[in-house]
Amino acid sequence: MTKRQGRLFFIICTLVSAIAFIGLTFDSHRRFPGLTNEDKLTPEIIRGKDVWHNSNCINCHTLLGEGGYYAPDLTKVTQQRGTPYLTAFLKDPSQFYSEEKHRRLMPNPKLSDTEISEVIAFLDWVGHIDNQGWPPRPIIVSGTTIPGTDVGQPPTHASVSTDPVAQGEALFRSSPPACNACHSIAPGVNLAGPTLAGLATRATAIVASPEYKGEAKTSADYIRESITHPSVYLVPGAMYSANNQSFMPDNFATDLEPRQIDSLVAYLETLK
Amino acid sequence: MRYRSQSIAYWYFAIAMCLFGxxxxxxxxxASKYLGPDPLLDFLPFDKTKAIHTNLLIVWVLTGFMGATYYVVPEESRSEIYSVKLAYIQLVAWTLMGVTAIVGYMFGWTAGNxxxxxxxxxxxxxxxxxxxxxxxxxxxxxRAGRWTVTEGVLVAGLALAAVLYLPALIEYENYTVSIFYRWWTIHLWVEGxxxxxxxGLLAYLLIxxxxxxxxxMEKWLYVxxxxxxxAGILGTAHHYYWVGVPHYWLPIGGFFSALEPVALLGMAMYAYFAMRRAGFSHPNSLAVHWTIGSTVFTVFGAGLLGFAHTWPSVNxxxxxxxxxxxxxxxxFYxxxxxxxxxxxxxxxxxxxSDRKVEGNSIGYWAFWMQVMGMFGMTLSFGTAGIGQVYLERILGLGYLDTQLKLQVHFLMLIATASVFAIGAALFIWNFFRTAPKSVAAIDPSASAPDLAPAGHASSAGSG
Structure with a gap:
């Protein structure tokens, strides 16, 4: 090979790659609006993006898997945590996690109420981008579903049997969002929500206690009410509620069919 | 050194060394914040130290590239630098920009991208x-009216680096589009x-x-x-996984990323065979160590460790x-x-002045401690990463609890990073150990003890 041929090889390789790359870039631009729901990109979301940048969030967290690898990925965070939870968290992260226990803590970002709602709107928009289904399974922030629970059982929508308890258990791991993204069934393991170990026993005690102001008379009623109207009885703790509103999403009454709620209650009642 | 203006390079390298430190x-x-708790949480949290760490890297490496260019171009073109004064003004502006950026980050002045x-x-x-x-x-x-392929590749690389910085100046409303063009700068810089x-620098050093x-050498440089x-241009695709772009970027990324180690292996073979033919006989054996070491570490760090996670089903x-x-x-290292x-x-x-071409034992300690230290650091991050993937992504352990279980890897990271830092400190100390030659003391007639007669340039336009 001569130097001239070497140069020709360089020019051809570079040109072919560059032309292919630019062509694909044009095509990508054609597809961006659909893939990213650009029609839903409101000024509030764009301001939320500025909050995200100005607070340098990306140098600790990752978003769409890109960032600092020092704090949890936030791609789907709004699908795992409701707005009340995220709002309270952003106001004071130290209420939710302990630096003593986890050896790291998010510094208070000192955002105004408007900035908080804007950045949550931004994160919610990011969460709905078509990104080929990543992450392949939900990334949990803290806690564990491991000890003695359901390790190795993938979420499934298929009914495992006609038994309502078995159906409820399957739903517990798969209803959108999965209950077990926030609740463990291992004693003492509190994730974003309190552990549900011993729920039925605790429910009986709660409905009998004077603090309880709801309408449930039995533990099954109480569990049903907690799913459909999470704010009727608030489990104590600043990490679970604020301003008399539970951080648990309140969409289950409408998003689940009555039959599904029945089977969930049937399953949760077995946690004694 | 034949040209007085080559001494500009010293001051660029001096700034680069300070920023490296x-x-x-x-x-x-x-790294210490991985172990926690962090006493500086409210003043200097991780996001700031990390941004400063990566920005300093980019700034000092670019300072080094520019200094190297000021050294290489006069020799290749057989001419003094056009304006020495402009080169120094440029260095002052560049350094002020770097220092302002770092201080700014400390006080939250950041574009956060x-x-x-x-x-x-x-x-x-x-x-x-x-x-x-x-x-x-x-x-x-x-002005010189002559250029070589070696300096042509070097200068074209720097010019394209400047061009590819331009997309970074634009604001994008759509976060996915912003990611898309961020990689035009970052990926097409580092893998292009x-x-x-x-x-270009390698060809210069090898010659x-x-x-x-x-x-x-220049024929193979083209290849x-x-x-x-x-591999690199379409390899940008491996940054387009899972970020909201069309799905075809996945197979494209997998295929072209797999080719990237081949190009890097080619570069290492190019360096090794050139040096072997000469019997590794150049008196500046320390420079030979760094040159060959750089190509080998590139195959390892960029090629193999990159390929370790660019295949879509792994990524x-x-x-x-x-x-x-x-x-x-x-x-990067x-x-x-x-x-x-x-x-x-x-x-x-x-x-x-007063420096032996052969180098000294401090120079070799600096080389080996850095190489071994960085090797250990990649192992620490690698083992921590594998643990993280298994516990967090496969088993479903919470992010924070997973990080707690990786503490032993973070200890290993700090230990190996300390070895690396000592090696780097030795290099920096060795750099500043003797004073720069005064410009008047540079004897243009003295020839460098190189194996090749320097300045064997193509005539203008024939390269």
Whole structure:
């Protein structure tokens, strides 16, 4: 090979790659609006993006898997945590996690109420981008579903049997969002929500206690009410509620069919 | 050293060394935050130390590249630099920009876009500085009326690096589009035009250190840069996984990323065979160590560790974990930090007084401690990353609880990073140990103890 041929090889390789790359870039631009729901990109979301940048969030967290690898990925965070939870968290992260226990803590970002709602709107928009289904399974922030629970059982929508308890258990791991993204069934393991170990026993005690102001008379009623109207009885703790509103999403009454709620209650009642 | 204006390079290298030292301070600070708790949480949390750490890297490596260019171009074009004064003004502006950026980050003045955190006014300063630099270099070449392929590749790489910075100046409303173009700058820098710069500097060093025939070396330089671009340009696709772009980027990324190690292996073979033919007989054996070491570490850090997680079905699980930090450290160090350290090691006996060409034992300690330290750091990040993927992504353990279980890896990281930092400190101390030659003391008739007669340039336009 001569130097001239070497140069020709360089020019051809570079040109072919560059032309292919630019062509694909044009095509990508054609597809961006659909893939990213650009029609839903409101000024509030764009301001939320500025909050995200100005607070340098990306140098600790990752978003769409890109960032600092020092704090949890936030791609789907709004699908795992409701707005009340995220709002309270952003106001004071130290209420939710302990630096003593986890050896790291998010510094208070000192955002105004408007900035908080804007950045949550931004994160919610990011969460709905078509990104080929990543992450392949939900990334949990803290806690564990491991000890003695359901390790190795993938979420499934298929009914495992006609038994309502078995159906409820399957739903517990798969209803959108999965209950077990926030609740463990291992004693003492509190994730974003309190552990549900011993729920039925605790429910009986709660409905009998004077603090309880709801309408449930039995533990099954109480569990049903907690799913459909999470704010009727608030489990104590600043990490679970604020301003008399539970951080648990309140969409289950409408998003689940009555039959599904029945089977969930049937399953949760077995946690004694 | 034949040209007085080559002494500009010393001051660029001196600034690069200071920033390199500072980069490691912020690196060690960030690493200690993995262990926690963090007493500096409210003043200097991880996001700031990390942004400063990565920005200092980019700034000092670019300072080194520019210094190297000021050293290489006069020899290749057989001419003094067009304006020495402009070169120094450029260095002052560049350094002020770097220092302002770091202080700004400490007080929350940031654009908050990973690696492109520079606030907009500073981005404009960067563009102006790059234009000053390119003007000075191109005018030098124009006035001399001669250029070589080696310097052509080097200068073209730097010019394209400036062009590819331009997309970073634009605001994008759509976050996915913003990611898309962020990689035009970052990826096409580090896996494209910076490799061109690396190739140009490598060819220069190999011709000087091995006495290899310039025609042969420059022919293969073309081939290697061609391979780098063939794999690297479309290899940008491996940054387009899972970020909201069309799905076809997945197979494209997998295929072209798999080709990237081939180009890098080609570069290492190019260096090794050139040196072997010369019997590794150049007296500046320290520069030979850094030159060969850089190509080998590039194959390891950029090639193999990169390929370890660019295959889409693997990346699906490793994306956004410490596996990326493993690759990032190995790649930047091997390909860029070591290339700059190689050119500094080669030029230092010419730029400073009272220094033996052979180097000293401190120089070898600096080399081996850095190489072993960085190897250990990539292992620490790698093992931490594998643990993270398994516990967090496969088993479903919470992020924070997973990080707690990785503490032993973070201890290993700090231990190996300390070895690396000592090696780097030795290099920096060795650099400043002797004073630079005064310009008056430079004897243009003295020839460098190279194996090849220097300045065997093509005539204008024939390269």
């Amino acid at each position: 500072l980069q490691l301070v912020f690196g060690l600070l960030s 990973k690696m492109l955190e520079q606030p907009f006014p500073l981005k404009i300063v960067i563009v102006i500085v790059m234009l000053m630099f390119l003007y000075n270099i191109l005018m030098t070449i124009k 035009v910076w490799e061109m710069i690396q190739g 000087r250190l091995s006495g290899a025939d310039r025609e042969v 290697i840069v061609g391979l780098v671009f063939m 699906k699980w490793t994306h956004g974990t410490l596996i990326t930090a493993m690759h990032g450290h190995g790649a 091997g390909a860029y930090a070591m290339t700059v350290l190689a050119i500094i090691s080669y030029t230092l006996p010419h730029l400073t």
